[in-house]
Amino acid sequence: MKTKMPNYVSTTNACKLCKPMGATLAFRGIECSVPFLHGSQGCATYMRRYIISHFNEPMDIASSSLGEKHAIFGGGPNLKQGLKNVTEKFHPKLIGIASTCLTETIGDDLPMLLHEYREMTKGNQDAPILVPVSTPSYSGTHMEGFHAAVRAVVGALTEVSAERTNNIAIIPGFLSPEDIRHIKDISSRYNVPFTILPDISDTLDGPALLEYEKIPHGGTEIPSIKKLGSAAAAIEFGWTIDNIDSAGLLLKEKFGVPHRRLGLPIGLRETDVFFQTLQDLTGLDTPAVYENQRGRFIDSLADGHKYVFGKRAIVYGEEDLVVGLTSFLAEIGVRPVLCASGGKSGRFEHAVKSVCEGLVPEIPQIHEGMDFYEIEKLAEDLEPDILIGHSKGYHLARKRNIPIVRVGFPIHDRIGGQRILHIGYQGAQNLFDCIANALLEKKQNDSETGYSYM
């Protein structure tokens, strides 16, 4: 069943964020780096506020703070002054500079301006690496911005290497710090070195401190990024990444690094594929600890399957996250009835269909480029039992009096968004428990007796 959506001109309550925001998040995952927006001051401040409200961590984003005269005569002088000030105050190893709709439209040529700045500061030992990325907010979403920034980092840093090492690169995309910690944990149990790019596990979820860190510690180490050209393989998560934004494909094309594209390892099958890939690449079996997690997860499916079976779910958010979640829901017997994203990769529908194959009685409605007004309209006929996505779906859940399981980004109305585990068998376990319990809680609260056993 596929409902034709009316073609609305306006957007109401968007289900996407803007492109430069994604770039700043990716740059935050590089060791000792400062994200920098070439544009007006407001962009940086709005994004910081939005990101801080989710992670509850400092998120400094510098800005060239363009004013009216710069918009007319060009933002070059402010950009250079901003880079100088950031260098002086933060002593970064890298500054990741994302453009905005303002600077793209006035025609500022970032690579050229940075070239001039490098010439100006030639010989300066402390000069940081400057990585520009073009992220006009009028094309694509924060996810395109995120991927483009990762690709830009590889493009700027990675060096040609004569040898091929046993190093494995993982390009995870935008996952939670907890997810990245889990990947690090997994990779530490194999006998080869891994490079995870980018790595926000510490930079966006660090400990309380005695001294304020100008730049939070952690992130992917720059020497490791430089050496990625010699990697044995690059595993890149995400079916919907555009080729021109793919860091994994750049490694393949430019350095001949074998490329393995996987889905986000959410749920059983996609996680199996991930571990199988690791096994193929390292020759090692899945470590016992994960086999055990897998076993316990499957055991719990038997315990809890009845409480979730046939429940109708609306899943929304970033395209690849929705694909992964849908795959998982199909496995546990929940019926995804609508898979929606604000993104428009053109690959979403195919990806969702392939993970549903053979497990769901009916392929869900799959819509790209959606906002919450449209999701809400569709929900009227779909009669969902549960919503799964970020916290901006709360209004809809409240309106329909159904539970919402908060995953992904942003989560602005609860604490702990940075600590949600989505991936691996352990992540599947976490999601399963949350979803089953949300449905149980709803049933219990709605019951007249308020029973004590399931």
Add this chain to the structure above:
Amino acid sequence: MQKNVLEERQNQVIRKEEGANLKISCDKESTAGAVSQRACVFCGSRVVLYPIADALHLVHGPIGCAVYTWDIRGALSSGPELHRLSFSTDLQERDVIFGGEKKLAAALDELIDRHKPKAAFVYSTCIVGIIGDDLEAVCKKVSEEKKIPVLPVKSEGFKGNKREGYRAACNAMFRLVGTGDTTGIPEKSINILGDFNLAGEIWMIREMYEKIGVHIVANITGDGRVEHIKRAHGASLNVVQCSGATMGLADMMKKEYGIPAIRVSYFGIEDMAESIYAVADYFKDDEMMRKARQVVKGELSIIYPKIQEYRKALSGKKAAIYVGGAFKAFSLVKAFRLLGMDVVMVGSQTGTESEYRELQEITDPGTIIVDDSNPLELSSFLQEKNVDIFVGGVKERPIAYKLGVAFCDHNHERKEALAGFIGMLNFAREVYSSVMSPVWRFMPRSEAHNED
């Protein structure tokens, strides 16, 4: 040369000296690369107009500006809640190349038919200023077709800071004022300007004024309505809170309609009481003044004993303040003083020279006063002064928490009313419940302190 302060910003930070009147540099563009806590023109306009609950607020631009301001303020409405939705034209590359006017007109057409708002505000964002869409013409045309006011808000982000945004918002509202029928408005009537009804604050304030016999024509803009703003020129007096946000509108109303304005603040006991007395005083009405005294006395008798209890626990603790407008900082300095606390740092994003002068007058020697600060400076001030609580907004919060310092949210999305008499009590409780939490003793800061 002050450590952790950029050379360009050295004269934007001062430390109060007894008897001296130090000059602080302020009211200028943010330094590039300084990681200012400031937002933009659009932000200024959006926050001021946001609480007008029966208007359509359409952001004309790429998606970011609209999505980052979706349901961003805790501005409550007693009726319609159209203001809580985030509308955007979501401009795409082709719109940027060929112009966004058609898309804007179509979006307005669609949204006005769908929601039947009483008016529409159309916000320009950075890009609209560059591609040169004629908002004025589009709004005029749609307004004629739909028979509602459709008002352009000239809020291109790069055209200054929040203050310019306030001005743009006031200009847009001023086009509404004077278009409504003022029959039946009593002489002793006011407009409340500059309260945004966060956590229902304006309802408490209205109640106080109503108790002393004052009629309220329009809330500008907390729990605001288009029809009320249209007839706001029928009020005898504008009662204006806050430094920049709505003063511009009051000035224009004074010039055009001869309506005088008084400035008040609803934060803190003294200021709140003064806000009531000032209105009674303006109308030169003995009965009103008698009632005003009664109201203040009644409220104080409820909250004062409780505040004394908090004061006992909090006395001598050190507080730091960093807020948007300096006017709010005055009230916070006084509020902390009422709790027996010492303010050791105070700053704002957009204070003016006279406001910083006033801050110097009311603070103790050694207090750091800072304009348009940033996380590196603020964190170093917190450490230098070893503060017990920091009060600010969302962007300041993680700085405090990372260092193990208590924090009080004084932001736009807060859920606790901090205005009015009861607001002072809430503020005391907020400060108390953060400062007195046992969690701080486990922070590296206290552990290091204990080892000394």
